[in-house]
Amino acid sequence: MSATKQAPLRFSFLGPAGTFTYAALKQVAPPDSIEIPALDVPMALRLVRSGEADYAVVPIENSVEGGVNATLDALTDGSALQIKAEMLVPIAFSLAVRPGTRREDIRAISTHSHAWAQCRGWIAERLGPVVHVPATSTAAGAKTLAESDSPGFEAALCPPATVKLMGLESLSDDVADNPGAVTRFIMVGLPGPQPERTGADKTTLLVQLPHDEAGALLSMLEQFSARGINLSRIESRPIGDSLGRYAFSIDAEGHLCDERIQAVLIGLHRVCPQVVFLGSYPSASGERIRPRPGTSDADFQAGREFVERLLAGRA
Numbered sequence: 348m349s350a351t352k353q354a355p356l357r358f359s360f361l362g363p364a365g366t367f368t369y370a371a372l373k374q375v376a377p378p379d380s381i382e383i384p385a386l387d388v389p390m391a392l393r394l395v396r397s398g399e400a401d402y403a404v405v406p407i408e409n410s411v412e413g414g415v416n417a418t419l420d421a422l423t424d425g426s427a428l429q430i431k432a433e434m435l436v437p438i439a440f441s442l443a444v445r446p447g448t449r450r451e452d453i454r455a456i457s458t459h460s461h462a463w464a465q466c467r468g469w470i471a472e473r474l475g476p477v478v479h480v481p482a483t484s485t486a487a488g489a490k491t492l493a494e495s496d497s498p499g500f501e502a503a504l505c506p507p508a509t510v511k512l513m514g515l516e517s518l519s520d521d522v523a524d525n526p527g528a529v530t531r532f533i534m535v536g537l538p539g540p541q542p543e544r545t546g547a548d549k550t551t552l553l554v555q556l557p558h559d560e561a562g563a564l565l566s567m568l569e570q571f572s573a574r575g576i577n578l579s580r581i582e583s584r585p586i587g588d589s590l591g592r593y594a595f596s597i598d599a600e601g602h603l604c605d606e607r608i609q610a611v612l613i614g615l616h617r618v619c620p621q622v623v624f625l626g627s628y629p630s631a632s633g634e635r636i637r638p639r640p641g642t643s644d645a646d647f648q649a650g651r652e653f654v655e656r657l658l659a660g661r662a
């Protein structure tokens with residue numbers, strides 16, 4: 348009897364094919380996956396929420412520009428989603444042109460705003476004053492340059508591999524203000540069982556602080572520090588209902604199965620009006636977490652047994 352064939356997984360991503368996001372997708376999507384390019388991050392996530400895609404791959408953090416606001420906001424703007432994996436992609440840009448274009452012909456360059464932010468110094472120094480024409484992604488700018496009769500710009504900044512893919516030529520590779528830049532991407536699906544604990548994990552949360560309460564931020568942070576938990580990212584995002592109201596987007600080292608992370612979640616739930624759990628997943632660096640003395644699962648278990656003895660009158 349032949350085994351029933353699993354349907355291929357469907358991956359939405361910030362498209363078109365040739366974006367840095369696409370390179371991240373290739374790290375996790377099985378070869379027979381169905382690839383669904385989306386115009387922007389909210390659309391890629393919407394396709395998961397609607398059931399048209401099993402997973403979305405989107406950028407979340409850039410080593411030069413910081414958090415990707417479109418992703419941080421869209422993750423919690425709608426029904427619940429969970430991060431299943433993270434991927435790192437080294438970022439270097441090529442200056443792509445149509446065959447025959449020379450450096451001195453370039454008056455305007457199209458690319459994603461994050462890409463422009465990472466290259467504008469390099470461009471200003473070597474090309475002088477050049478206009479940035481925003482594109483929905485690096486590959487989208489390169490595609491328009493290759494395919495449009497009058498794109499309105501003479502060059503695009505895109506991943507080196509995308510130059511050839513779009514039938515363009517590179518006038519320069521390794522375009523960057525900060526060589527060594529890296530962007531972090533996430534694979535997002537519907538809530539379900541967590542990926543297994545590896546000992547090198549991250550947990551992403553969105554935490555809202557009580558309104559107008561002195562010391563609220565410190566109380567929130569104490570939940571982590573008391574359990575020896577390192578935060579690899581913390582940034583504030585406006586809640587949007589009025590001026591001065593913020594939620595904190597946080598990556599904490601550890602997994603939902605770790606006792607110390609559970610204790611943090613209980614603590615946050617006690618002191619914060621809203622705590623959104625966005626998933627525990629293996630960290631791309633693979634660096635194992637060494638719990639601070641007194642914060643391992645065994646330490647928590649011993650503490651619980653101590654209290655149980657007291658409750659049972661066996662002190």
Ligand SMILES: O=C(O)C(=O)C[C@]1(C(=O)O)C=C[C@@H](O)C=C1
Nearest residue numbers: 366367368406459461484485530
């Ligand atoms: O436009 C792309 O190629 C993307 O995948 C998006 C994105 C980003 O949002 O930061 C990804 C990596 C680079 O930093 C520039 C752009």
